[in-house]
Amino acid sequence: MVQALLTVENLHTEFRRAEDVIYAVNGVSFTVAPGETLGIVGESGSGKSVSVLSVLGLLRGTGRVTQGTARFGSTDLLKLKRRQLEDIRGRDIGVIFQDPMTSLNPTMRIGDQIMEAMLTHHFVGRKAAYNRSIELLEEVGIPDPQTRFRNYPFEFSGGMRQRVMIAMAVACEPQLLIADEPTTALDVTVQMQVLSLLQKLRETRRMSVVIITHDFGVATNFCDRIMVMYAGKVMESAPLEEFLKRPAHPYSVGLKSSIIEVGQTNRVLLPIPGTTQQLTEPPRSCPFVDRCTMAQDACRETLPQLRQLGGADHWVACLRAEEVVRHAG
Ligand SMILES: Nc1ncnc2c1ncn2[C@@H]1O[C@H](COP(=O)(O)OP(=O)(O)OP(=O)(O)O)[C@@H](O)[C@H]1O
Numbered sequence: 001m002v003q004a005l006l007t008v009e010n011l012h013t014e015f016r017r018a019e020d021v022i023y024a025v026n027g028v029s030f031t032v033a034p035g036e037t038l039g040i041v042g043e044s045g046s047g048k049s050v051s052v053l054s055v056l057g058l059l060r061g062t063g064r065v066t067q068g069t070a071r072f073g074s075t076d077l078l079k080l081k082r083r084q085l086e087d088i089r090g091r092d093i094g095v096i097f098q099d100p101m102t103s104l105n106p107t108m109r110i111g112d113q114i115m116e117a118m119l120t121h122h123f124v125g126r127k128a129a130y131n132r133s134i135e136l137l138e139e140v141g142i143p144d145p146q147t148r149f150r151n152y153p154f155e156f157s158g159g160m161r162q163r164v165m166i167a168m169a170v171a172c173e174p175q176l177l178i179a180d181e182p183t184t185a186l187d188v189t190v191q192m193q194v195l196s197l198l199q200k201l202r203e204t205r206r207m208s209v210v211i212i213t214h215d216f217g218v219a220t221n222f223c224d225r226i227m228v229m230y231a232g233k234v235m236e237s238a239p240l241e242e243f244l245k246r247p248a249h250p251y252s253v254g255l256k257s258s259i260i261e262v263g264q265t266n267r268v269l270l271p272i273p274g275t276t277q278q279l280t281e282p283p284r285s286c287p288f289v290d291r292c293t294m295a296q297d298a299c300r301e302t303l304p305q306l307r308q309l310g311g312a313d314h315w316v317a318c319l320r321a322e323e324v325v326r327h328a329g
């Protein structure tokens with residue numbers, strides 16, 4: 001079996017508030033193989049962003065990882081000092097966020113920011129960094145890169161800024177790219193262009209990618225594996241084809257059937273009935289129980305663990321997964 005590039009195990013993250021604690025991530029485990037693209041889906045507040053921010057050491061406020069490991073190669077990212085992690089982030093792991101305006105420095109020329117991404121990590125010298133910035137701008141589809149190098153972020157459209165962020169994220173040839181809703185802020189046509197750019201870069205570089213998305217069309221067109229999160233836990237994880245053929249968690253079945261046909265413009269995951277709440281206690285029973293049409297008493301008494309379904313590389317946290325598959329099939 002191929003050695004995973006990233007292995008996250010039993011990750012727990014909390015946010016302490018004056019009066020209580022929010023249990024944002026509650027025992028998340030997943031792996032990313034070399035060259036693999038993992039899509040993380042799930043509705044708002046399910047802990048998708050906090051999971052990756054925890055791994056990257058980018059938690060804000062009172063966020064704290066309380067348990068778990070995140071091995072990148074042989075290094076546990078969660079044990080590194082701030083400086084060591086900063087060294088890996090941006091060099092070995094590229095990161096793209098939803099809103100490039102908050103990630104780009106408004107007072108610095110675009111080209112200088114791309115150069116800085118390389119110079120900070122001593123990836124190349126100054127002259128080579130300049131040449132490479134021009135090449136990268138060209139590669140991500142910015143016309144007239146020599147002139148554009150000297151522009152500031154406000155002189156670029158949203159789509160162009162996201163292209164610049166992508167250029168910065170891949171500047172040091174990372175092995176892994178982590179993208180949190182990279183196209184959500186863009187209009188549909190630009191979304192497709194940015195995604196096809198990501199697809200091209202992923203193929204030419206054979207990078208692994210973790211992409212968080214609300215858009216099921218993105219997940220199914222772009223990813224090798226789908227991981228569904230709910231209440232800070234992984235509900236299901238399977239290779240794309242297996243996931244589409246045999247969804248085994250009632251929440252995944254609900255997500256799948258809530259999707260308007262691919263090809264229409266709105267492919268965004270619609271919430272299924274019920275609401276998600278901020279968890280002020282760690283889940284002790286199935287977190288989906290109040291919204292599940294298949295719930296039984298046992299679902300209130302135990303916390304379903306992620307278990308392998310059949311012989312496939314298909315993992316699910318539902319007591320009745322086999323029946324779910326039979327019903328859906
Ligand atoms: N800085 C913070 N302080 C307090 N709570 C937070 C903070 N960031 C996230 N949370 C809480 O952690 C939980 C998980 O949030 P997270 O941002 O991971 O959700 P998400 O799945 O990425 O949702 P979305 O799809 O809306 O981006 C939520 O209950 C959220 O309110």
Ligand code: SF4
Pocket residue numbers: 249250251286287288289290292293294295296299304317318319320321
């Ligand atoms: S464990 Fe029970 S409540 Fe939870 S998803 Fe499965 S059937 Fe539904």
Ligand SMILES: [Mg+2]
Pocket residue numbers: 048049050180
């Ligand atoms: Mg998020």
